[in-house]
Amino acid sequence: MQNSIIKRVLGTVIISALAFSVNSFAQTEMAQGQVTRIDMSTGKVTIRHGEIKSIDMPPMTMVFTARPKSTLDGLKVGDKIDFVAKQENDALFVTKVVKTSP
Numbered sequence: 001m002q003n004s005i006i007k008r009v010l011g012t013v014i015i016s017a018l019a020f021s022v023n024s025f026a027q028t029e030m031a032q033g034q035v036t037r038i039d040m041s042t043g044k045v046t047i048r049h050g051e052i053k054s055i056d057m058p059p060m061t062m063v064f065t066a067r068p069k070s071t072l073d074g075l076k077v078g079d080k081i082d083f084v085a086k087q088e089n090d091a092l093f094v095t096k097v098v099k100t101s102p
């Protein structure tokens with residue numbers, strides 16, 4: 001009895017710790033920005049963004065290619081977002097978008 005309670009508490013602690021570490025990793029990878037243009041046909045999005053530490057980029061406004069295109073679903077011009085930028089060769093992609101304001 002006592003033993004199973006301890007196991008359950010330990011399990012919860014471990015799961016919480018895992019969730020926290022995944023969350024803090026995601027936060028270091030996310031950049032902040034605001035959508036200024038969307039082209040669903042080409043899957044391109046223009047973002048006025050802050051510093052992107054993951055790819056060592058200063059704040060600017062620029063075009064990203066969404067990968068996949070569905071990353072842009074539900075987005076509209078003016079939305080403030082957290083996003084993940086990936087660089088491959090000379091091309092820049094946005095692979096994840098989370099709205100931070102409606």
Ligand SMILES: [Cu+2]
Nearest residue numbers: 057060061062
């Ligand atoms: Cu940029």
